[in-house]
Amino acid sequence: MLPADYVFGLAVALVVTFNLYFGPRIGRELIAMQWGRNGEPTWYAPKWFAMWGMVVFMGAVRLFIWLASSYAPQSVHGVELGIVIFSVITAGSHLFVLMKARAAH
Template sequence: MLSADLIFWPIVGLLAACNLYFGPRISSDQIAMQWGLDGRPTWYASKAVGLWGMVAFALAVRSLIWVLSTYAPSKVHGAEIGLVLFSVIVGTSHVLIIRKAVQAS
């Protein structure tokens, strides 16, 4: 286990807690997932995919990092800082997406 996991796992917990808390407060069946430069959503995802897809994506990336670090360590460089940056970016973007979805409801 990397020391970056001390940041990754609490952020995954934060993602799940936000989904459980804000999920019922989102009244629409779809969530805007990306916005254009004009401030309008460019594409939507279903509510379940928009909420839980990010958790699944984070776990899949962490699993990939673990597999590569275990079986091909010569191919992995900077896993610690990469995992920390990934965790912070995923957590921040997910919270912002959920906040926008709640405001739109």
């Protein structure tokens, strides 16, 4: 286990906390996932997928990083920094999406 995994674990815990907090506060069954240059949503996802899919996505990416660094270490550089940056960006973007979904309520 890398020291960066503590940041990753914290990010996953934050995403779960965000889901538990914002879930009851989002009344719509579809959540906007991406916005165009005009500020309008370009596509939507079901609420359950938008919220809990992020946890699955984070786990899948971390598994991929582990597999790559275990089986092709010569091709992988900066694993710890990559994990930290990935963790911060995914938790922050997830919070942004959930806050926008709550505001659209």
